[in-house]
Amino acid sequence: MNETTREFLKIVSDIQGNELETAAFNIREDSQCAGRQSTPNIKIDSKEDGPGLVIHISKNAQKETVYIPACVTHGDVDDLVYNDFYVEAGADVIIVAGCGVHTSDGHDARHNGIHRFFIGKGAHVLYKEKHIGTGKGVGKRTIDPVTDAYLEDDAVLEMDTIQLSGVDSTVRKTSGKLGARAKLIIHERIMTDGDEKAKTEFEVELNGEDSGVDLVSRSVAKGNSYQEYHSTIKGNCRCTGHSECDAILVGNGKVNAAPALFAGDIDASLIHEAAIGKIAGEQLIKLQTLGLTSEEAEAKIIEGFLRG
Amino acid sequence: MNETTREFLKIVSDIQGNELETAAFNIREDSQCAGRQSTPNIKIDSKEDGPGLVIHISKNAQKETVYIPACVTHGDVDDLVYNDFYVEAGADVIIVAGCGVHTSDGHDARHNGIHRFFIGKGAHVLYKEKHIGTGKGVGKRTIDPVTDAYLEDDAVLEMDTIQLSGVDSTVRKTSGKLGARAKLIIHERIMTDGDEKAKTEFEVELNGEDSGVDLVSRSVAKGNSYQEYHSTIKGNCRCTGHSECDAILVGNGKVNAAPALFAGDIDASLIHEAAIGKIAGEQLIKLQTLGLTSEEAEAKIIEGFLRG
Numbered sequence: 001m002n003e004t005t006r007e008f009l010k011i012v013s014d015i016q017g018n019e020l021e022t023a024a025f026n027i028r029e030d031s032q033c034a035g036r037q038s039t040p041n042i043k044i045d046s047k048e049d050g051p052g053l054v055i056h057i058s059k060n061a062q063k064e065t066v067y068i069p070a071c072v073t074h075g076d077v078d079d080l081v082y083n084d085f086y087v088e089a090g091a092d093v094i095i096v097a098g099c100g101v102h103t104s105d106g107h108d109a110r111h112n113g114i115h116r117f118f119i120g121k122g123a124h125v126l127y128k129e130k131h132i133g134t135g136k137g138v139g140k141r142t143i144d145p146v147t148d149a150y151l152e153d154d155a156v157l158e159m160d161t162i163q164l165s166g167v168d169s170t171v172r173k174t175s176g177k178l179g180a181r182a183k184l185i186i187h188e189r190i191m192t193d194g195d196e197k198a199k200t201e202f203e204v205e206l207n208g209e210d211s212g213v214d215l216v217s218r219s220v221a222k223g224n225s226y227q228e229y230h231s232t233i234k235g236n237c238r239c240t241g242h243s244e245c246d247a248i249l250v251g252n253g254k255v256n257a258a259p260a261l262f263a264g265d266i267d268a269s270l271i272h273e274a275a276i277g278k279i280a281g282e283q284l285i286k287l288q289t290l291g292l293t294s295e296e297a298e299a300k301i302i303e304g305f306l307r308g
Numbered sequence: 309m310n311e312t313t314r315e316f317l318k319i320v321s322d323i324q325g326n327e328l329e330t331a332a333f334n335i336r337e338d339s340q341c342a343g344r345q346s347t348p349n350i351k352i353d354s355k356e357d358g359p360g361l362v363i364h365i366s367k368n369a370q371k372e373t374v375y376i377p378a379c380v381t382h383g384d385v386d387d388l389v390y391n392d393f394y395v396e397a398g399a400d401v402i403i404v405a406g407c408g409v410h411t412s413d414g415h416d417a418r419h420n421g422i423h424r425f426f427i428g429k430g431a432h433v434l435y436k437e438k439h440i441g442t443g444k445g446v447g448k449r450t451i452d453p454v455t456d457a458y459l460e461d462d463a464v465l466e467m468d469t470i471q472l473s474g475v476d477s478t479v480r481k482t483s484g485k486l487g488a489r490a491k492l493i494i495h496e497r498i499m500t501d502g503d504e505k506a507k508t509e510f511e512v513e514l515n516g517e518d519s520g521v522d523l524v525s526r527s528v529a530k531g532n533s534y535q536e537y538h539s540t541i542k543g544n545c546r547c548t549g550h551s552e553c554d555a556i557l558v559g560n561g562k563v564n565a566a567p568a569l570f571a572g573d574i575d576a577s578l579i580h581e582a583a584i585g586k587i588a589g590e591q592l593i594k595l596q597t598l599g600l601t602s603e604e605a606e607a608k609i610i611e612g613f614l615r616g
Contacts, residue, residue, distance in 0.1 A: 235584075249574045260566035261584055266557045269585040276543075276569055277577035 001027060001034040004073035004102050004134075011164070012098025012130040013069045025067035026053055031079045042066050042093070052082035052114075059090040059123075069098045075107025075139040082114045089120035089152070098130040101167065103139035110142040117148070119155040119182075126158045133166030140168045147174040151182035153208060159186045162306075163198065171199045178239075180208030188217045189306045192225035192253070202231040206239035206268070215243040220302050221253025231259040235268025247276040248305055250298070309335060309342040312381035312410050312442075319472075320406025320438040321377045333375035334361055339387045350374050350401070360390035360422075367398040367431075377406045383415025383447040390422045397428035397460070406438040409475065411447035418450040425456070427463040427490075434466045441474030448476045455482040459490035461516060467494045470614075471506065479507045486547075488516030496525045497614045500533035500561070510539040514547035514576070523551040528610050529561030539567040543576025555584040556613055558606070 005027065009015045020035075024042035027035040031051065038044045041061035045054045055066065072079050087093060103109035119125055133141030149157050155178075163170060176184045184204060192198050204213045213233060221227045233241040247255040261270040279301050287297035313335065317323045328343075332350035335343040339359065346352050349369035353362045363374065380387050395401060411417035427433055441449030457465050463486075471478060484492045492512060500506050512521045521541060529535045541549040555563040569578040587609050595605035 247571070249571055249576070251574065253574070254570075254572050256568065256570045257580075258566065258568035259580075259582075260564065261582055262562075262564045263555070263557055263584040264562050266559065266561070266586045268557070270583070272565075272567075272580070272582040274567075274569055274580040275578070276571040278574045 001029060002073055005029045005034060005071040008071045008098070008100030008102070008132070009069055011132055012100050013067050013096050015067065019065070020067065023065050023067060028068070028070040028081060030071070030073055030077050039064070047082060047084070050082055051080060053084070055083065055085045057085065057087045057091050057093050059088040061091045061093050063092055063094070065094040065096060067096045069096070069100070070111055070113055071099070072101045072109045072111050075103035075105040075109050077109050079111045081112070083116070085115070085117045087117065087119045087123045087125055090122050091120070092124045094126045094128065096128045099143055099145070101133045101141045101143055102135045103141060104135040104137050106137045106139050108140040108142065110144070112144045114146040115148070117150065117157065119149065119151045119157055121152045122154040124156045126160070129159070129161040131163040131167055131170070133168065141166060142169045143167050144171045145173070149176045149184065151176065151178045151184060153179040154181045155179065156183045157185070161187070162189045163191065165191060165193065167196060167198070169197050173201045176204040176213065178204070178206050178208055178211035178213070180210060182208060182211045184213045186215045189219070190227065191220040191222070191302070191306065192227055193222040194225060195223070196225040198225070199228040200230065204232070204241070205234045205236060206241060207236050209238045211237070212240040213242070217245040218306055219245070219247045219255065220250065220306065221247060221255050222250040224252045226254045227256070229255070229257045229259070232262065233260070233270055234262045234264065235270050236264045238265065238267035239269070241268070241270040244273045246274070248302060249276065249278050309337060310381055313337045313342060313379040316379045316406070316408030316410070316440070317377055319440055320408050321375050321404050323375065327373070328375065331373050331375060336376070336378040336389060338379070338381055338385050347372070355390060355392070358390055359388060361392070363391065363393045365393065365395045365399050365401050367396040369399045369401050371400055371402070373402040373404060375404045377404070377408070378419055378421055379407070380409045380417045380419050383411035383413040383417050385417050387419045389420070391424070393423070393425045395425065395427045395431045395433055398430050399428070400432045402434045402436065404436045407451055407453070409441045409449045409451055410443045411449060412443040412445050414445045414447050416448040416450065418452070420452045422454040423456070425458065425465065427457065427459045427465055429460045430462040432464045434468070437467070437469040439471040439475055439478070441476065449474060450477045451475050452479045453481070457484045457492065459484065459486045459492060461487040461489055463487065463490045465492050469495070470497045471499065473499060473501065475504060475506070477505050481509045484512040484521065486512070486514050486516055486519035486521070489518045490516055491519070492521045494523045497527070498535065499528040499530070499610070499614065500535055501530040502533060503531070504533040506533070507536040508538065512540070512549070513542045513544060514549060515544050517546045519545070520548040521550070525553040526614055527553070527555045527563065528558065528614065529555060529563050530558040532560045534562045535564070537563070537565045537567070540570065541568070541578055542570045542572065543578050544572050546573065546575035547577070549576070549578040552581045554582070556610060557584065557586050
């Protein structure tokens with residue numbers, strides 16, 4: 001494992017100390033495996049038919065964490081990986097899937113991770129995904145994650161995704177298909193700056209009675225950056241869907257938000273809200289009267305917004 | 309003017325008595341002109357290069373009304389008309405553009421009206437559009453209106469559109485381009501039943517500083533009917549945009565709502581809200597305890613919803 005990967009692990013996986021001593025993990029570095037460990041309840045194997053992992057999580061896993069960071073540490077890497085998660089009925093697991101992409105050698109670096117989650121009845125998954133790009137020079141840093149989740153009855157998937165900074169281009173596709181009483185909760189936060197581009201696509205099908213989705217996207221577009229948000233919630237039965245996308249513009253940032261609701265059943269109850277705008281002048285002035293500079297006030301407000 | 313047209317005029321143009329004696333009007337019946345009158349301030353001419361009207365409204369028109377109903381009274385009519393409105397700076401006018409389509413002879417009847425509004429500085433236009441289909445048999449009743457509005461600085465266009473019932477298929481396209489401080493206010497109400505289909509598309513460009521749009525769409529989809537709502541608000545400068553689309557489902561009604569906001573300027577402030585669902589049980593029960601049958605209670609709630 002090289003130094004760049006070590007640095008990324010702290011940032012994208014929140015690994016501060018000896019977490020990896022006992023936890024299940026697989027560290028992917030420049031398309032290779034830089035370390036792997038299974039535990040009695042979480043079994044990590046290489047995929048037989050292509051790059052990637054097959055991860056089996058048994059029902060005995062209760063509040064157990066598995067780390068699967070992927071790092072690209074130099075240019076001229078176009079990493080593609082397929083990871084499949086099979087989560088047994090009743091399991092309760094935290095999956096930490098950070099991704100860092102670094103290039104300073106003028107060549108492009110890309111990570112494209114395709115994750116599939118097969119979540120058994122009543123299982124609970126918290127999926128944490130932090131993305132960051134680092135390095136200097138013209139080499140483009142790209143992260144294109146695809147997430148497909150299949151939730152059986154009563155399963156719960158909480159996705160907490162955040163793109164911190166430095167990713168020149170990202171296209172993020174997430175789909176979910178929900179059984180009866182299954183819940184999908186997605187909390188996405190993206191900040192772009194410079195000439196960065198970020199595109200998000202959600203497609204959720206509520207197929208089982210009393211299934212529900214709650215989709216919250218917060219984005220900040222600074223500099224000359226551009227963000228696109230597309231979401232489709234299909235209510236095919238008695239179900240609830242809520243989506244909310246709020247964006248703050250700074251400088252010449254631009255945002256395009258296109259959420260769609262499809263109600264195909266009289267008992268589908270779907271709601272959407274969106275708001276795009278700059279930081280309110282009163283908010284800035286209030287913080288400045290408390291002694292902050294205008295830059296500090298802006299940073300404070302954005303920080304609170306992305307946390308919310 | 310035939311009997312069907314006479315009936316339509318009462319419903320779609322709210323003509324109860326002798327309004328047409330003094331007002332400007334053009335009555336279109338089965339692709340022909342069944343009556344026309346200009347006034348000193350509102351001049352109606354036939355288009356030279358195709359079917360339709362050129363309507364000049366002078367600045368002296370203040371709270372004056374012009375009626376331009378279009379009626380299709382039997383099958384085998386596919387009416388296409390282009391109407392251009394030139395509204396002089398400072399004018400204040402009410403344009404009543406109802407449309408009725410009737411067929412009982414088994415053949416299809418269609419009205420396709422393409423309206424362009426060139427609204428001068430500071431002019432105010434209230435545009436009222438009521439659509440209805442009547443008659444029996446397999447003949448399909450179709451109304452496909454296209455409205456393109458160009459608002460100069462400080463101009464105001466209020467559109468109040470309502471589709472009552474009986475229209476088997478409608479595709480409604482409305483676009484607006486707004487100058488500085490111009491305001492576009494759209495209030496749309498659509499109720500569909502049976503196998504009816506209704507599709508709405510709005511595209512509004514806020515190009516002038518401090519321009520604004522307020523888009524409210526209320527729809528009720530009953531029976532096996534299907535409604536689609538698309539809207540795009542492009543904020544290209546300091547401006548405000550608000551769109552709201554609420555839908556009530558009854559029976560097997562289905563609704564697809566896909567609004568989009570594009571903020572291309574830091575001073576664009578855009579908001580969208582959407583809600584789709586059935587009538588809340590408590591609301592129905594409350595009205596039933598007051599003595600209404602469940603059908604009466606439902607009708608009452610829908611009536612209030614569409615009025616709101």
